[in-house]
Amino acid sequence: MNSSEITVGCQVLLSVSPPYLKTADPMPMLRPADILEIGSQGIVIDRRPGDYWGVRFSKGVFLVESQYLEKLVS
Structure with a gap:
């Protein structure tokens, strides 16, 4: 996905499973x-x-590369 299509506040879904997930914690x-x-659906909270x-999913906030995300059209 082109990262210019994703913006803070938009809803996204995990379209491809990454090899691992990185939490968005300070560490x-x-x-x-x-x-x-x-x-899984989430809301983009920051770039x-x-x-x-940074995407907030029901199971936590994770750092996800744009290649694994798809923007939901509402």
Whole structure:
């Protein structure tokens, strides 16, 4: 996905499972990717360096690269 299509506040879904998930904590930690299922919906809360987005999912806030996200059209 083109990162210019994603903006803070938009709803996204996890379209592809990344090899791992990184928490958006002040000291990020790696978590197994199976915490979130493909199709999990979240809200973008901020933009991070390196084409990462902070996304709030029901199971927490994670840093996700835009290639794994798809913007939901409302």
